[in-house]
Amino acid sequence: xxxxxxxxxxxxxxxxxxxxPNNWDLKHGRVLGKSAQAxxxxxxxxxIRVRINKIYDDxxxxxxxxxxxxxxxxxxGVGVMDDAILKVFKDQNEDFERMVSKxxxxxxxxxxxxxxxxxxxxxxxxxxxxEDMAFRELTSDFIREFDxxxxxxxxxxxxxxxxxxxxxxxxxxxxxxxxxxxQNPFEDYEISMEETDRSYLLKEDVEKLMLLKPxxxxxxxxxxxxxxxxxxxxxxxxxxxLKWSNIQSFFDGHQWIISRRKKSDVASNVRLLEIxxxxxxxYRGVTRNEYVFPVPSNATCNSHVKKLIEEAEIITEQKVTFxxxxxTLLPCS
Numbered sequence: 096x097x098x099x100x101x102x103x104x105x106x107x108x109x110x111x112x113x114x115x116p117n118n119w120d121l122k123h124g125r126v127l128g129k130s131a132q133a134x135x136x137x138x139x140x141x142x143i144r145v146r147i148n149k150i151y152d153d154x155x156x157x158x159x160x161x162x163x164x165x166x167x168x169x170x171x172g173v174g175v176m177d178d179a180i181l182k183v184f185k186d187q188n189e190d191f192e193r194m195v196s197k198x199x200x201x202x203x204x205x206x207x208x209x210x211x212x213x214x215x216x217x218x219x220x221x222x223x224x225x226e227d228m229a230f231r232e233l234t235s236d237f238i239r240e241f242d243x244x245x246x247x248x249x250x251x252x253x254x255x256x257x258x259x260x261x262x263x264x265x266x267x268x269x270x271x272x273x274x275x276x277x278q279n280p281f282e283d284y285e286i287s288m289e290e291t292d293r294s295y296l297l298k299e300d301v302e303k304l305m306l307l308k309p310x311x312x313x314x315x316x317x318x319x320x321x322x323x324x325x326x327x328x329x330x331x332x333x334x335x336x337l338k339w340s341n342i343q344s345f346f347d348g349h350q351w352i353i354s355r356r357k358k359s360d361v362a363s364n365v366r367l368l369e370i371x372x373x374x375x376x377x378y379r380g381v382t383r384n385e386y387v388f389p390v391p392s393n394a395t396c397n398s399h400v401k402k403l404i405e406e407a408e409i410i411t412e413q414k415v416t417f418x419x420x421x422x423t424l425l426p427c428s
Contacts, residue, residue, distance in 0.1 A: 182227060
């Protein structure tokens with residue numbers, strides 16, 4: 096148990112830490128010995144003391160007074176705090192979900208944010224024994240410990256850690272704009288994406304794929320979409336969102352795909368060469384809506400691409416997915 100006493104008024108709380116009573120130093124409030132468990136527990140107790148002192152100091156600075164009850168509730172995260180990081184994150188996700196339903200944002204991005212929220216919730220519960228934390232409690236150690244949690248506990252790769260920490264840093268920047276905190280507690284934290292070897296196919300591999308007659312009719316569509324991506328450089332989501340209105344004829348006599356990349360919202364103008372034009376015409380009238388292709392799910396596309404690579408007897412040391420196509424990008428038809 097812990098006790099906070101301010102102006103003679105004590106308030107007790109559970110630290111959620113267990114020890115053998117025989118190992119407790121009542122006078123100093125520490126665990127006796129130098130075992131790994133004793134050192135770990137004492138470190139956690141030290142962290143609790145530091146956090147409580149910071150909450151107390153911040154209350155005096157921001158509000159001019161502090162009580163044992165207020166400090167206790169802030170430490171435990173009891174009740175709903177408007178300036179709590181998980182609450183703000185949850186509100187942001189709910190707003191994002193509404194945009195997804197309107198077709199304005201990507202479902203995949205929303206899924207990523209939900210994953211980050213779940214990891215952050217678990218981290219706060221396990222590391223700080225809390226259900227939420229106020230932005231003013233956050234320090235540079237918080238983001239570094241979250242980084243460590245993702246790498247070790249969740250076994251995330253470096254680039255995944257980069258992807259998952261960016262939304263948390265963005266939350267701190269949002270808190271500054273809302274006036275919840277004055278400085279970004281994560282400004283000293285630095286991480287960047289590491290360059291990785293992107294898989295691609297050689298020209299002769301694509302030619303093998305083009306000449307392949309798939310063993311099953313259901314593979315034919317994915318084969319065409321993959322080849323279309325090779326010649327246009329469009330990603331899965333860009334092909335999925337491609338509409339007939341995006342295909343326009345210009346003064347140069349050629350047809351162009353005029354669109355905005357879904358991921359980056361950057362304008363994209365791609366001249367249609369002969370092979371992608373044939374693929375487009377092949378599927379004219381197949382869909383009953385404004386979209387050019389009846390695109391299967393990304394998981395289905397990846398599964399079928401794997402089968403097509405095997406059937407075409409394409410040998411490569413790299414894993415080939417649908418995303419490989421846009422990095423293959425052929426310059427001729």
